[in-house]
Amino acid sequence: MIRIAFICKHNSCRSQIAEAFAKALESDVFESYSAGTAVKDRINPDAVRLMKQHYSIDMEKEGQHPKMLDELPPVDGVITMGCGVQCPYLPSKWREDWGLEDPTGKSDEAFLKTMEEIRLRVIELKDRLEQKYMEADMTEHMTADESLTLLKKGNNSYLNTEKMQGDVSPEIRQDTALNGQNPYAIIIACSDSRVIPEAIFSAGIGDLFTIRVAGNVIDDHQLGSVEYAAAHLHCPLTVVLGHTHCGAVGAAISGHAEGYIASITDEIKKAIGDEKDDLKASELNVRRNVSLIQKAFQEHPELSSMKVIGAVYDIETGKVEWL
Numbered sequence: 236m237i238r239i240a241f242i243c244k245h246n247s248c249r250s251q252i253a254e255a256f257a258k259a260l261e262s263d264v265f266e267s268y269s270a271g272t273a274v275k276d277r278i279n280p281d282a283v284r285l286m287k288q289h290y291s292i293d294m295e296k297e298g299q300h301p302k303m304l305d306e307l308p309p310v311d312g313v314i315t316m317g318c319g320v321q322c323p324y325l326p327s328k329w330r331e332d333w334g335l336e337d338p339t340g341k342s343d344e345a346f347l348k349t350m351e352e353i354r355l356r357v358i359e360l361k362d363r364l365e366q367k368y369m370e371a372d373m374t375e376h377m378t379a380d381e382s383l384t385l386l387k388k389g390n391n392s393y394l395n396t397e398k399m400q401g402d403v404s405p406e407i408r409q410d411t412a413l414n415g416q417n418p419y420a421i422i423i424a425c426s427d428s429r430v431i432p433e434a435i436f437s438a439g440i441g442d443l444f445t446i447r448v449a450g451n452v453i454d455d456h457q458l459g460s461v462e463y464a465a466a467h468l469h470c471p472l473t474v475v476l477g478h479t480h481c482g483a484v485g486a487a488i489s490g491h492a493e494g495y496i497a498s499i500t501d502e503i504k505k506a507i508g509d510e511k512d513d514l515k516a517s518e519l520n521v522r523r524n525v526s527l528i529q530k531a532f533q534e535h536p537e538l539s540s541m542k543v544i545g546a547v548y549d550i551e552t553g554k555v556e557w558l
């Protein structure tokens with residue numbers, strides 16, 4: 236199920252009307268919410284009255300009420316109503332602005348004009364989403380920059396929470412089982428139990444294509460996984476995520492490794508040379524792995540423009556530093 240949030244500052248008029256029309260369509264493809272940042276006590280009484288009179292929709296009886304953004308579950312799409320630079324921000328896979336005029340305080344005619352415009356736009360949105368849903372390409376058009384913005388937002392909200400925030404509901408499980416996965420980023424992270432990409436980026440089922448291996452080293456298996464996610468699942472961004480106090484990097488620095496572990500530390504040594512500082516070594520290791528991936532796909536017809544970036548996760552503060 237695709238989750239859509241209609242948002243405007245007060246969440247008392249346009250965004251409530253949009254939520255009401257969207258709910259009335261009873262789509263089995265998307266569900267709608269509305270919220271704001273400086274919400275009023277109640278829905279605009281003119282909006283409530285005219286929606287009842289002209290469209291037989293009783294917003295208050297349906298349980299609609301002004302809400303703050305943080306009362307919403309994670310959403311896929313955000314539609315702002317048109318408050319210009321004041322439009323509230325909410326992380327999402329895509330967003331659009333409807334640029335509607337606020338009829339608050341104006342005549343019934345002005346209200347009805349805006350309502351009708353919202354109704355037609357909601358119908359158009361429903362058609363569009365159903366089409367997209369069938370094609371299962373919600374992320375196909377997401378750019379690497381949009382994916383990175385989502386990861387940054389996810390890390391910020393992780394810093395302010397004490398529990399996992401990603402969507403792991405039975406609904407999303409069912410949805411992805413039936414319709415396949417559309418992850419928005421590929422993450423190559425260390426196997427270290429303190430480095431959990433889904434937690435770090437506030438992600439849930441179907442969001443991240445994650446590859447974990449001690450020392451986040453790159454060989455053919457990792458490259459094959461990246462190729463699959465980028466070429467077949469259309470992931471626009473690959474992130475090599477190192478971390479502070481990495482045991483594998485530490486072992487490479489000290490030079491003591493036996494058995495199969497040596498196959499990992501030998502790779503890391505190629506990146507770090509004589510560097511003895513643990514953090515600097517982690518960064519060097521990340522940078523080398525970023526360039527290995529870039530090199531591997533520079534001739535690939537579909538992946539030559541794929542964005543690959545590095546980052547280091549601080550296991551103490553929870554913050555991701557982008558390189």
Ligand SMILES: [Zn+2]
Nearest residue numbers: 425427481482
């Ligand atoms: Zn590690």
